[in-house]
Amino acid sequence: MATGSGAVNDATFDRLQTLLGPEGVERDPRGQPRAMPESDDALALVCQTALNEGWRFRLEGRGSWIPPDGPGDLTVSTRGLHRIVAVSPEDLVVTVQAGASLEAIRAALMPHRLWLALDPPGRPDRSIGSVVATGTAGPLRHGFGPVRDHVLGCTVATGDGRLVDAGGRVVKNVAGYDLTKLHVGGFGGFGIITELHLRLRALPAADATYLAHGGRHALAGAGQDTVQAHLGLVALELLAPAFAALPEWTLAARLTGAPEGVEAEAARLERETGLSWERLTAERAAAFWSLVSRAPLGGPVAIRLGSLLDGIPDTMDLIVETLGEGLLSAGMGTGQLRWAGEAGIEPLRAIRHRAAEREIPVTLERGPWPIRRAVGHFGAYREGVGVLVSRLRTTFDPKGVIAVALEGNEG
Amino acid sequence: MRKSLVEALGRIAGSRWVRYRPAELSTYAADGLPTHESLPGIVVLPGGRAEVAAVLRLLHLLEVPFVARGAGTGLSGGALAERESVLIALTRMNRILEVQPQRRRAIVEPGVVNAKLSEAAAVYNLHYVPDPSSQSACTIGGNVAENAGGPHCLKYGVTTNHVTALEVVLPDGREVRLGSAHGEPWGPDLVGLFTGSEGMFGVAVEITVRLEPIPRDIRTIFADFLALRAASEAVSAIIASGVVPAALEMMDQSCIRAVEASIFATGARTDAAAVLLVELDGSPEAVAADGAIVEHLLRRHGARELAMATAPAERARLWQGRKKAFGALGRIAPDLAVQDAVVPRSVLPEILDRIAAIRDRLGLQISNVFHAGDGNLHPCISFDRRDPDQARRVEAASREIMEACLAVGGSITGEHGVGSDKMSYMPRAFDPPSLELMCEVRRAFDAEERANPGKVFPLHSCREWRRGAGR
Numbered sequence: 091m092a093t094g095s096g097a098v099n100d101a102t103f104d105r106l107q108t109l110l111g112p113e114g115v116e117r118d119p120r121g122q123p124r125a126m127p128e129s130d131d132a133l134a135l136v137c138q139t140a141l142n143e144g145w146r147f148r149l150e151g152r153g154s155w156i157p158p159d160g161p162g163d164l165t166v167s168t169r170g171l172h173r174i175v176a177v178s179p180e181d182l183v184v185t186v187q188a189g190a191s192l193e194a195i196r197a198a199l200m201p202h203r204l205w206l207a208l209d210p211p212g213r214p215d216r217s218i219g220s221v222v223a224t225g226t227a228g229p230l231r232h233g234f235g236p237v238r239d240h241v242l243g244c245t246v247a248t249g250d251g252r253l254v255d256a257g258g259r260v261v262k263n264v265a266g267y268d269l270t271k272l273h274v275g276g277f278g279g280f281g282i283i284t285e286l287h288l289r290l291r292a293l294p295a296a297d298a299t300y301l302a303h304g305g306r307h308a309l310a311g312a313g314q315d316t317v318q319a320h321l322g323l324v325a326l327e328l329l330a331p332a333f334a335a336l337p338e339w340t341l342a343a344r345l346t347g348a349p350e351g352v353e354a355e356a357a358r359l360e361r362e363t364g365l366s367w368e369r370l371t372a373e374r375a376a377a378f379w380s381l382v383s384r385a386p387l388g389g390p391v392a393i394r395l396g397s398l399l400d401g402i403p404d405t406m407d408l409i410v411e412t413l414g415e416g417l418l419s420a421g422m423g424t425g426q427l428r429w430a431g432e433a434g435i436e437p438l439r440a441i442r443h444r445a446a447e448r449e450i451p452v453t454l455e456r457g458p459w460p461i462r463r464a465v466g467h468f469g470a471y472r473e474g475v476g477v478l479v480s481r482l483r484t485t486f487d488p489k490g491v492i493a494v495a496l497e498g499n500e501g
Numbered sequence: 502m503r504k505s506l507v508e509a510l511g512r513i514a515g516s517r518w519v520r521y522r523p524a525e526l527s528t529y530a531a532d533g534l535p536t537h538e539s540l541p542g543i544v545v546l547p548g549g550r551a552e553v554a555a556v557l558r559l560l561h562l563l564e565v566p567f568v569a570r571g572a573g574t575g576l577s578g579g580a581l582a583e584r585e586s587v588l589i590a591l592t593r594m595n596r597i598l599e600v601q602p603q604r605r606r607a608i609v610e611p612g613v614v615n616a617k618l619s620e621a622a623a624v625y626n627l628h629y630v631p632d633p634s635s636q637s638a639c640t641i642g643g644n645v646a647e648n649a650g651g652p653h654c655l656k657y658g659v660t661t662n663h664v665t666a667l668e669v670v671l672p673d674g675r676e677v678r679l680g681s682a683h684g685e686p687w688g689p690d691l692v693g694l695f696t697g698s699e700g701m702f703g704v705a706v707e708i709t710v711r712l713e714p715i716p717r718d719i720r721t722i723f724a725d726f727l728a729l730r731a732a733s734e735a736v737s738a739i740i741a742s743g744v745v746p747a748a749l750e751m752m753d754q755s756c757i758r759a760v761e762a763s764i765f766a767t768g769a770r771t772d773a774a775a776v777l778l779v780e781l782d783g784s785p786e787a788v789a790a791d792g793a794i795v796e797h798l799l800r801r802h803g804a805r806e807l808a809m810a811t812a813p814a815e816r817a818r819l820w821q822g823r824k825k826a827f828g829a830l831g832r833i834a835p836d837l838a839v840q841d842a843v844v845p846r847s848v849l850p851e852i853l854d855r856i857a858a859i860r861d862r863l864g865l866q867i868s869n870v871f872h873a874g875d876g877n878l879h880p881c882i883s884f885d886r887r888d889p890d891q892a893r894r895v896e897a898a899s900r901e902i903m904e905a906c907l908a909v910g911g912s913i914t915g916e917h918g919v920g921s922d923k924m925s926y927m928p929r930a931f932d933p934p935s936l937e938l939m940c941e942v943r944r945a946f947d948a949e950e951r952a953n954p955g956k957v958f959p960l961h962s963c964r965e966w967r968r969g970a971g972r
Contacts, residue, residue: 178845178847179741180737180740180741180845180846180847181845181846181847181876182740182741182846183845225686225690235658235662236684238690238693239658239662248938252934252937252938253934254932254934254935254938255931255932255935256935258910258911258912259845259910260843260844260845260875260876260910260911260912260915261843261846261875261876262650262654262659262843262872262875262876262877262912262915262916263843263912263914263915264647264648264659264697264912264914264915264916264917264918264919265912265913265914265919265923265927265930265931266919266927266930266931266935266936266939266957267694267697267698267939267942267943268648268661268693268694268696268697268698269694269938269939269942270693271661271690271692271693271694272689272690272693272694274690274693275686275689275690276689276690279689280689291743291745292741292742292743293743294743295743318603320626320714320717321784322783322784322787347783347787347790348786348787348790348791348794349790350786350787350789350790351783351784351786351787351788351790351791352787353786354784354785354786354787355784355786355787358784394685395685396681396683396684396685396687397683398601398604398606398682398683399603399604399605400603400604425683425684426685449681449682450681450683450685451681451683451685451686451687451688453685468687468688468689471687471688472677472678472687473677474671474675474676474677475677475678475679475687475688475691478677478691478945478946479688479689479691481944481945482689482942482945485938485941485942485944485945486938496688496689
């Protein structure tokens, strides 16, 4: 295994230049080689070369979510794979390369009045590959499902340089095993996503956002009541005061669809929750949801927890007790909780341990390498599952060239 | 060996739950696919998860292959077992273990009949959404194995979108829990990977599923058309409009006539080239608004008659023809081959023309009844398998339809699975590296390939694709 020293760096850099041309490689801020292949074949070639040369590499999208600070001889970035390959308005499908940014995708869809109904945490220049590989959904999960529900198929380069297809570009497909499920939220442990077929929606005619403010417990209770009222919401998110620099917690509700339907549901929302709701103008709503997406970047660590609906208040208590309030948000209808902030290894291990006792998984979405290495994105698996995951990882990356800490030191 | 295995299985499940006489085995010789038959060596019906684990440990020790089976309603020959295999029928494991209304979850054994779960949840105003046409007979375990769909999957997703956790017995008898009740995967998404693996990764013995609120308002719209192409263009227009119907189904003239000639007749006009069923759900106001858009689009694309219903009995009447279509088609000829393929929704008009051309050229009766909103086709070929020439033409038509669907970027199956029926199409659907990887993934769960052997992948190919072999 190469050491990452200067001479080795230079040799790796030169080798990559030979493979990818002068535009396909640069030095990252630490002076290490960063490969930026511009085709999936070129990316697969980098993987094959890594396998043959004994390199180990870090994965990077556009560098705005998980820092590329892990060990390895080079960084492999998907930022060169940034094309919107095809928009099929009649089929409501878009095909994009993994390094395409969310804002570029949005811009490509807007003329068709189409929408990728994902609002993940992070900046607008975050790559779609990063969103899919980390499985990070935002408040719209309430109405449109987790990230995996948006992915119809993908192409992946495995750690030994094979280019393989999973799924397809039709909305229903059970041919063969559904390998897309391993890649969505797999953190690159099962290969590098190079291209994606994504499900789209028509832009809704009406889109309304309502906010209510108050104490955490009162709003959580109101949120639970709202869910039980079966309103047609697309988001119902409880947000810590730090999200909007407010003194109180915020419960944010979003409705989309036909104008008549949105107005009727809004009236029902006011009637059935007993809260005092403020309706945002379109401009303020856009700014608000942008803030909600960006806020988790306010801390170096982000985790997500999956709680059953009736356990959300208790799970929030657990998080606040263990990690502090930080940037805590809870999808009241999805049970997805996200916390972002400053946290050390031991508190993160503690919350994972305490959550596991309640049958709640904790996924490390983001953090510096020492945290990822120690805690792992997933941590220890349940009995018998680790063997399966280990075999699957060997299948996709037999020599372990992709440096990713799925289990951390707890695996 | 066989006698001692029968005895050993009897000690686990009780001798009355082990079948081995030819007359007993013939019950399990076929599933819903009429063109494939095979007698298993032995059938065992375990009564609980501990018995399943014990059976699989025994078979692991003896290196005996096995096939798990639900109600046997599958349409791809996926639940057939060869003579050297033990068939594990899970129909005795039919308990709904828990319904948790506050959490919108249910925990069930694999043999629970799909429709029974929604019946049990209805008292809480909840239901289990995936609704395959066979829902009154098919089991949740079988639905998980095949990643089953149904008419209402257009808006709400297929089985994989509704399963959150699985208790699985692996082929070597070890038990693992995959996923979490919430649905967050707890590691890589092995629940998603297991769902639709056609019984080749192990046996799900406990299944946690989501329950969804029964919509406040439901409107069913029935429209007939004098041209098939007009109906399929109406489908494309509805999808592109942004309205997401709960269901969007189509029947062609051949299917309408079969229904109207049966006891399931609904009074539909048999000169219609096609009918569409559109179901909208949600708040009354949203349904009214979407209904107006859909009605306008249907009329603009040439709908002759529109019928609408909101009351349950009236809606059921509009749905009756669609729900009973397969039964009605079964009257036309001794055998019915129900095909399953998917195309991008924008090419529905072209692909229906292609199917008609194939039908005419091969002289077959092909009726179309399908999930138009998903682009999920079900060409149904009526035939008599005792006539070798007809059987050969059915095979040729199926192959040509699959190739036509693949050529436009579609899939060889949307909800029925590959099973033993479509193995030969897999190399057309996936390139060698992708197939090779699937075979390797299987071996991560089942190194000896004893779970449902001989399905999904052409066996010789899977051997060839072993890493390094033949390179």
